[in-house]
Amino acid sequence: MSSLNRLLPSAALAVLLTACGSDGGGTPVVVDGPTPKAECGPGSKPETGMQGRVSREEHDSGRATEGYTCNTELVGHFGAENPIGTVGGFKVERYTDSSGRDCAYYDTTLLYPTNLVDFEAGVNVMDMSDPTNPVRTARLVTPAMLSPHESLVVSQEGGVLAAVLGNPSFYPGIVDVYDLEPDCRQPQLRSSSLTGVLGHESGISPDGKTFYSASPGTPTLTAVDISNPLLSQRLWTGDYTSHGLSISADGNRAYLAAGNDHGVLILDVSEIQARKADPQVREIATISWDNQTIPQNAIPFTRDGRPYLLEIDEYSTNGGSVTAHGDTVGAGRIIDISDETNPQIVSNLRLEVHEPENRDLIANDPGAFLPVQGYAGHYCNVPTRVNPDIAACSMIVSGLRVFDIRDPARPREIAYFNAPVNPRLTPVFEASNWAMSSPSFVPERKEIWYTDGYGGFYVVRVTNGVW
Numbered sequence: 001m002s003s004l005n006r007l008l009p010s011a012a013l014a015v016l017l018t019a020c021g022s023d024g025g026g027t028p029v030v031v032d033g034p035t036p037k038a039e040c041g042p043g044s045k046p047e048t049g050m051q052g053r054v055s056r057e058e059h060d061s062g063r064a065t066e067g068y069t070c071n072t073e074l075v076g077h078f079g080a081e082n083p084i085g086t087v088g089g090f091k092v093e094r095y096t097d098s099s100g101r102d103c104a105y106y107d108t109t110l111l112y113p114t115n116l117v118d119f120e121a122g123v124n125v126m127d128m129s130d131p132t133n134p135v136r137t138a139r140l141v142t143p144a145m146l147s148p149h150e151s152l153v154v155s156q157e158g159g160v161l162a163a164v165l166g167n168p169s170f171y172p173g174i175v176d177v178y179d180l181e182p183d184c185r186q187p188q189l190r191s192s193s194l195t196g197v198l199g200h201e202s203g204i205s206p207d208g209k210t211f212y213s214a215s216p217g218t219p220t221l222t223a224v225d226i227s228n229p230l231l232s233q234r235l236w237t238g239d240y241t242s243h244g245l246s247i248s249a250d251g252n253r254a255y256l257a258a259g260n261d262h263g264v265l266i267l268d269v270s271e272i273q274a275r276k277a278d279p280q281v282r283e284i285a286t287i288s289w290d291n292q293t294i295p296q297n298a299i300p301f302t303r304d305g306r307p308y309l310l311e312i313d314e315y316s317t318n319g320g321s322v323t324a325h326g327d328t329v330g331a332g333r334i335i336d337i338s339d340e341t342n343p344q345i346v347s348n349l350r351l352e353v354h355e356p357e358n359r360d361l362i363a364n365d366p367g368a369f370l371p372v373q374g375y376a377g378h379y380c381n382v383p384t385r386v387n388p389d390i391a392a393c394s395m396i397v398s399g400l401r402v403f404d405i406r407d408p409a410r411p412r413e414i415a416y417f418n419a420p421v422n423p424r425l426t427p428v429f430e431a432s433n434w435a436m437s438s439p440s441f442v443p444e445r446k447e448i449w450y451t452d453g454y455g456g457f458y459v460v461r462v463t464n465g466v467w
Contacts, residue, residue, distance in 0.1 A: 030345055034352045035403060036412040040070035041464035047418075050358060052351035052375065052398035054418065054432065059366050067420035068399065071464045074417070075447060078126065078134040079456015087120075088451025090379065093154035093161065094128075094440040095180050102128040102442075103137075103184035105161055107145075107152050110436065110453040111168070111372065121146055123163070124457070127185050131447060131459045137185040142192050144176035144199070150244065151202035151213070154180070158208015161187055162226060166199030166215075173197045173213050177226045193232040197222045201297075203245035203254065210235070210251065210272060214242040216259055216294070221245075223272045223279075236272055236279050240265070244297030249385065253284075253340075255309055257295035263288035264298045264311055266340055287343040293317050293330035296378060297438070300337070301385045308408050309335040309343070310391055312380040315373055316359075324369045329354040331377045332393060334408045346409045349380070349391065351398055366421075367397040367432025383441035390414070390467055392448050394435040400450050402462060414466040417448075419455045 040046040047053060047068050058064045079087040089107035096102050104126040123145040125138035144151070148163035149171075155162075159181045165174040173196025178187035196213030197220040203212040209227040213220075221240040225233045242265075243257040251273035258265040265286045271279035298311040313330025315322050332349030353362055353375040368374040373396050382388035382405075391403045391411070399418025403411045423431050434453030441448055446462045 030347060031410075032348075034350045034355055035348065037352070038070045038413040038415055038466075041466070043069075043073060043463060044071060045069045047416075050352045050362070051413070052353035052395065052401070053362055053365065054367075054397060054421065055362075055365050059421065059431070064421040068416065068418040071415035071462060071466045072402075072417040073461050073463050074458065075461045076130075076132045076134050076459035077456060078124075078136065087456040088434075088437060088453050089148075089152075090150040090436055091148075091152040091438050092440045092449045092451055092457070093152060094442070094449065095154050095156065095159070095161070095184050097159070097181055097184040099182065101184050103180070104128050104134065104440065104449055104457070105152065105154065106437065106451050106457055107148050107163075109147050109149070110434065123148065123152060125185060125187060126457065131442070131445070134457060134459065138187065140176075140178065140187060142176045142189060143174045144192070147171065149200050151199055153202050153204040153211070155204050155206060155208030157206050160190070160208045160226065162202070162204060162211045164196040164199035164202055164211075164213040166201070168200070171199045173199045173222065175211060175213060175224055175226070175232055177211070177232060179229070190229050191226070191232045195222070195224045195232050195234045197237055201242065201244045203247050205247045205251040205273065206249055207251060210247070212245055212247070212254065214245055214256075216241050216243040221256075223269070225275070235275070236281065238281050240267075243295055246297065246299045248300055253300075255298040255300055257297050257311065258286070259295050261288060262286040263292050263295050264309060264335065264343065266337070266343070285341050285343055287335060287345070289330075289333065289345060291328050291330055293328060293376070294322065295330070297380070298335070299380070299382060299385070301382050301388055303387055303406070303408050306408075307337045307340075308346075309337055310380055310382060310405075311335060312349075312377045312393060314376060314378050316376050324371050325359065325363055325374050327356045327359050329376050331395075332380055334405065334411065336408070347411050349393060349403055349411055351395065351401065351413075353398060365397070365432075366430040367434075370397070370429060370432070378436045379438035381438045381440065383443045390462075392439045392441070392450070394437050394439060394450055396435055397432050399433055399435045399452075400439065400448065400458075400460065402448070402467070404466070415462050417458070417460045419452050419458065
């Protein structure tokens with residue numbers, strides 16, 4: 001590389017090093033600033049200014065009531081504007097049963113206790129045989145389903161749905177487990193047990209046999225054996241604070257969105273997976289970043305045989321403390337874990353509204369000062385953990401954002417869908433979108449399913465060949 005230093009101007013060398021994914025010493029080069037914005041094709045109703053922004057002027061002019069689309073179209077919708085409670089929450093899960101029936105599941109308790117005034121609280125079960133007309137076939141109202149907070153999860157392999165009773169701080173850890181076979185439209189309660197300690201978030205092993213109850217406010221990470229249809233049993237409780245966590249395909253690794261000094265913490269949980277007596281958990285590595293806020297979740301995936309994590313932060317901060325509209329927004333990032341003892345950030349997933357130099361300019365926008373996050377990230381997901389082409393992220397006031405991640409070191413935005421904003425009867429919150437959910441996917445139809453806190457459940461198709 002020293003010969004290149006002599007032959008190339010510094011700017012050209014920087015471009016070459018970025019293309020090679022290295023600073024010349026083996027460390028990945030991460031490009032600062034927002035992810036390149038999408039180029040919107042036919043049929044789009046694009047944003048008129050800053051990437052991710054819905055300005056007060058656009059609210060006042062009525063433009064926001066039309067919504068914002070870029071290479072997307074609305075296919076189906078369920079749930080009307082709710083002027084009092086909430087109609088969409090934090091997770092959208094998909095499951096296809098052995099008879100080929102396609103179902104969606106989503107929580108409706110965005111922020112407890114709003115569901116106390118929502119007479120349709122619980123987890124909605126949707127028949128998705130016609131995506132243009134989602135039909136609710138059941139509503140799950142056992143304790144954990146009435147207030148799962150961010151813990152609703154589905155195991156595709158195990159055919160189970162589970163959650164732990166939770167709220168923004170913590171709740172008694174009642175874990176509810178449902179069977180999704182033989183008919184995903186009518187889940188059957190398998191067990192409801194006080195096994196989760198304190199609830200807020202969760203994880204599940206891909207085989208559907210181990211549920212992890214997590215709390216970012218208390219060091220009570222708990223593994224629960226849910227393989228017995230009639231009796232869930234606590235396997236282990238460890239001294240770890242954790243927001244969301246994802247489990248590796250073999251069940252032997254847990255990727256914790258840990259927060260504090262640990263942005264992401266990688267744990268060896270192989271003894272739990274193997275059901276050893278008195279299982280021991282070993283810390284493998286941690287990684288944090290300068291603009292870290294509150295890590296929300298970290299999802300493992302591979303691209304061309306190389307393992308990565310897709311991580312997303314929530315909230316913004318100002319001087320290290322969480323605030324409604326701070327200068328620092330964590331947003332998202334892709335982390336290379338090919339050496340799991342030394343994880344490395346290779347790229348960021350950010351919008352222009354997340355950048356520190358733009359925060360003052362957008363501060364007066366409706367929803368920007370929402371006590372629960374405003375212009376920030378919340379959840380991302382991928383359609384598959386093996387060679388995903390895209391990642392989709394719910395970014396609250398900025399709606400659903402879609403990124404091409406085929407080159408994990410150089411992601412780019414390719415599409416977005418920000419639902420129409422209509423006036424609502426709320427004494428505290430100005431009308432704005434509240435897109436907070438982890439989305440699910442139907443790759444064969446290029447569909448993304450997600451929820452908005454006030455708009456309900458959306459089926460969105462990515463168009464113009466960008467996926």
